Amino acid sequence: MSTPSPQHAGMPVIELAAVSKTFSSAAGEPVRALDNASLRVGAGEFITVVGASGCGKTTLLRLIAGLERCTSGAIKIHGAHQMGPSEQIGIVFQDPTLLPWRTVLENVLLPVQVLKLDRTVYRPRAMALLKTVGLAEFQNKYPHELSGGMRQRVAIARALVHDPAMLLMDEPFGALDALTRDQLNLELIDIWSATRKTVLLITHSITESVFLADRVIVMSPRPGRVVEEIAVDLPRPRSLAIINSEVFGAHVARIRARLSDGAARLPMQATA
Amino acid sequence: MSGAQNAIVAAPVGATSHWRRLWRAIIDRAVSPLFAVLLIVYWEFHVRYFAVEALLLPPPSHIAIAFWNGMASGLFLQHFAITIYRALSGFAIASLFGIALGAAISHFRFVEKTVYPWVVALQTVPKIAIAPLILVWCGYGSLSKVVTAALVAFFPVLVNTIIGLKSCEQSKLDLMRSLRASRWLTFRLVELPNALPFIFAGLSVAAVFSILGALVGEFVGSKDGIGFLILDANYQLNIPRVFALLILLGLYGIICHLALQFAHKKLVFWNEPKDVTSA
Numbered sequence: 317m318s319t320p321s322p323q324h325a326g327m328p329v330i331e332l333a334a335v336s337k338t339f340s341s342a343a344g345e346p347v348r349a350l351d352n353a354s355l356r357v358g359a360g361e362f363i364t365v366v367g368a369s370g371c372g373k374t375t376l377l378r379l380i381a382g383l384e385r386c387t388s389g390a391i392k393i394h395g396a397h398q399m400g401p402s403e404q405i406g407i408v409f410q411d412p413t414l415l416p417w418r419t420v421l422e423n424v425l426l427p428v429q430v431l432k433l434d435r436t437v438y439r440p441r442a443m444a445l446l447k448t449v450g451l452a453e454f455q456n457k458y459p460h461e462l463s464g465g466m467r468q469r470v471a472i473a474r475a476l477v478h479d480p481a482m483l484l485m486d487e488p489f490g491a492l493d494a495l496t497r498d499q500l501n502l503e504l505i506d507i508w509s510a511t512r513k514t515v516l517l518i519t520h521s522i523t524e525s526v527f528l529a530d531r532v533i534v535m536s537p538r539p540g541r542v543v544e545e546i547a548v549d550l551p552r553p554r555s556l557a558i559i560n561s562e563v564f565g566a567h568v569a570r571i572r573a574r575l576s577d578g579a580a581r582l583p584m585q586a587t588a
Numbered sequence: 589m590s591g592a593q594n595a596i597v598a599a600p601v602g603a604t605s606h607w608r609r610l611w612r613a614i615i616d617r618a619v620s621p622l623f624a625v626l627l628i629v630y631w632e633f634h635v636r637y638f639a640v641e642a643l644l645l646p647p648p649s650h651i652a653i654a655f656w657n658g659m660a661s662g663l664f665l666q667h668f669a670i671t672i673y674r675a676l677s678g679f680a681i682a683s684l685f686g687i688a689l690g691a692a693i694s695h696f697r698f699v700e701k702t703v704y705p706w707v708v709a710l711q712t713v714p715k716i717a718i719a720p721l722i723l724v725w726c727g728y729g730s731l732s733k734v735v736t737a738a739l740v741a742f743f744p745v746l747v748n749t750i751i752g753l754k755s756c757e758q759s760k761l762d763l764m765r766s767l768r769a770s771r772w773l774t775f776r777l778v779e780l781p782n783a784l785p786f787i788f789a790g791l792s793v794a795a796v797f798s799i800l801g802a803l804v805g806e807f808v809g810s811k812d813g814i815g816f817l818i819l820d821a822n823y824q825l826n827i828p829r830v831f832a833l834l835i836l837l838g839l840y841g842i843i844c845h846l847a848l849q850f851a852h853k854k855l856v857f858w859n860e861p862k863d864v865t866s867a
Contacts, residue, residue, distance in 0.1 A: 383762055401766045413759045416858035417781045429777070430767040460858055 327395050329482055329514045330357040330380055335389035337375050349375040351539035352389070359481075360512045365533045366525035366571060372540020373518045377486050380516065381407055394481070403431055406475030406513075408485040412467035414459040420446065420470050421455040427478040438477060445473040448507060465496035472507070482514040490520070498556055501527060505554060522575070523559060526550075526567045534574045544574050646828040654828035655835060664817070664836060671802050671814040672840070674730055678737025679798035683791060686742050690749025695775065707746065715740045715801070719808045728809055736808075737801030741794035748790025752783025785859040788852045795844045799837070 337350040350372040357363050365373045378384040379391060382401040391398040393405075406427075414423045421442060428438040446452050449469035451462075459467055468488055475483055489497045501524060508515055519525050525532045526548055534544040548567055550558055558564055628648045634640065635647040642650065658664035692699045693707070719736050726732035756779050764774040806815025814833055821829040 378762075381766055383765060401768050403767065405766065407763065407766050409759045409763065411759060413757070413763050415760070415778065415781070417784075417856075426763075426777070427767050430764065430769045430773060458858060 327359075328356040328392075329359050329361075329394060330355065330516065331390075331392040331395075332356075332376075332380070333390045333392075335376075335379060335386045335391060337372070337379060337384060338387045348539035350379070350386075351541045353540070353542050355533065355542065357482075357514060357516060359514055362508055362515045362528055362530045363517070363533060364525040364529040364531075365516065365518045365535060366520065366522055366575070367535030367540075368537050368575065369520060370540075371535040371537035373535050374486055375540060376535075377484050377516065377518055381405055381484050403427075403478055404481045406478070406480040406483045408468070408471050408475045408483065408488045410487045410490055412459070412464075412471040414467055414470055414474075416459050419456050419458060420451060420462070423459065423470055424474045424477050426474060431478055433478060441479075442473065442477050445476055446470075448510075449473050449503060463496075465492050465500060468492065468500065469503070472504070476507070476511070476513070480513070482516065485515065485517040487518050487520065489524070497524070502556070504528065505552075509553065522568050522571050525571065526564060527554065527559060532567070532571060534571055536575070536577070543577070544571075546570060643825055643827055646831060650828040651831040651835070654826070655832035658829060658832055658836075664814075664833070667812055667814050667817050668836060668840075670730070670812050671733075671799070671806065674733040674805070674813065675737050675799040675802040677730075677734045678739075678801055679741050679794055681734070681738040682741035682794055682798065683745050685738075686745025686790065686794070687749050687787060690746050691753060691775070691780075693746075694750050694753035695771070707743075711743050711747070715743075716804050719801075719804050722805070723809045728811070732808075733802045733805030733810065733813065736805035737798040740801035740804075741798040744793035744797060745787070745790040748786045748793075749783060752786025752790075753779050755786065756782045784856045785852075788848065788856060792845065792848045792852075795848055796841060799840065799844075803837075 332353055332355040335350060335353045336348065338346045338348050341347045353372075353376060355363075355376075365376060367373050375384065379386050380393075380398075382398055382405070393402060415426065418426070421439075424442040424446060425435065425438065427433075428435060428442070443452065443455065446455055449472060451466060451469055451473070454462065454466065459470070462470070472488070475485075489500050492500065504515075504517075505528065507513075515528075517525075517528060529548050532546045532548060533542055534546065535541060536543045546567060550561075550563060550567075631645075632647045632649060635642075635645055646654075655664075689703070689707075693704050694700070715736075718739065719732075722735050722739070723732045726735050760778050760782065761774065764778055769777070802813070803815040803818075806813040807819060810816045814837065818830055818833050821827075821833065
């Protein structure tokens with residue numbers, strides 16, 4: 317049985333209306349990182365954003381996280397205008413960003429300490445999360461004693477410890493080997509189905525984007541633009557075997573075509 | 589070792605190769621002290637055989653006797669204690685101010701804009717050249733030596749603290765910012781521990797520099813301390829004693845280095861200490 321597809325109805329958790337972001341380059345010239353992006357993410361949805369490097373997908377995530385301010389347009393979180401970082405958001409960065417002088421458990425408890433939450437309440441929660449990611453017996457180890465995949469698992473537990481409504485992930489598995497990556501994708505789906513967080517995950521892997529998502533946002537570079545949204549209606553729970561199915565292949569082919577459209581346009585722009 | 593030899597030895601059983609490994613470990617460890625011993629023996633032989641003037645280069649045996657006499661009479665230790673007191677005081681002051689100013693410079697734009705250019709400019713001035721001035725300002729006693737030591741040791745701590753605090757990865761700062769951490773909390777939980785390996789590198793250099801500063805202060809004008817003893821022995825052409833004092837300083841340097849390396853290993857356990865050999 318497939319779990320019912322998350323509702324698009326009701327108030328969107330994340331809403332972007334015609335959002336643009338322009339940086340100034342080192343030479344002082346304006347660089348448009350994100351152009352007129354609009355997006356609605358419903359509660360409990362799993363959204364992936366796929367695109368080549370430089371297509372503004374990290375900018376998109378940083379804008380939603382409140383780490384950057386948009387140049388124009390509007391960003392709403394839970395219907396309210398985005399006014400900077402919020403404890404409603406947990407972030408997993410590209411590298412695990414663990415503090416090497418803290419044990420695994422203390423790393424997971426960092427948000428609890430910073431947000432001044434009650435440690436006695438959240439310590440068992442941190443332990444439970446470590447158990448979920450299979451690292452319960454590593455709680456007293458230090459990050460340098462863990463493998464890359466284990467470190468990123470700790471980062472996921474840390475992003476969830478203060479129970480945020482949404483999880484933003486910036487190419488979280490990009491630096492891992494293919495087998496570890498598959499494993500972590502499966503674990504992420506498990507965590508998502510258990511917690512029903514709203515997830516927005518950025519990746520440059522088309523396969524990963526389809527495998528995880530309810531909806532895939534395809535972006536093209538220079539300037540960063542949302543070129544297509546593809547609803548992935550594959551049944552859940554998903555196993556790795558689904559990757560070889562025809563429907564899956566069709567989704568991948570469609571995204572790849574969209575991405576190479578964008579790439580093909582580039583030389584023409586350059587000569588124009 | 590040649591491959592052929594290896595093949596012959598490896599053929600019998602593991603026991604032989606075990607002994608070989610042990611033998612090699614002993615040789616690896618012994619080779620450096622052995623070199624020193626050979627050098628000293630040759631030195632003794634050369635000085636005696638070619639009748640080198642003892643004023644120019646005393647034989648190691650004379651140096652050893654001078655060392656023993658100086659230690660046994662308590663003269664060396666008495667002056668050594670004074671110099672160490674001056675060096676360590678200077679080191680402590682330099683560390684405190686270096687870390688504090690480094691933190692201020694890396695954190696407050698205003699401080700960086702006003703102070704940092706002057707710090708960079710001052711760094712190019714050889715601090716030792718100011719030692720005579722400091723003697724005039726701070727007098728003949730310990731204070732002028734402490735100030736010279738502090739001044740010389742200050743800059744490595746300061747510069748390394750600034751580099752360390754500025755070297756924090758953006759993603760770690762983003763993480764703290766995404767949790768709306770205050771600047772102080774970000775500093776305490778992330779930036780300062782992140783800078784510790786750099787700060788320790790600075791402290792190692794400062795430990796060596798501070799003894800240098802104290803000695804220079806004593807050279808410029810003093811009635812006690814190792815610097816005074818060296819000058820005094822030099823005037824009396826008691827060259828073996830000069831060498832003996834240099835050995836004492838060398839031992840102190842080694843102990844300082846090992847102590848800091850130990851502290852580094854304990855405090856910054858996630859980062860293997862890099863050997864600091866500058867200065």
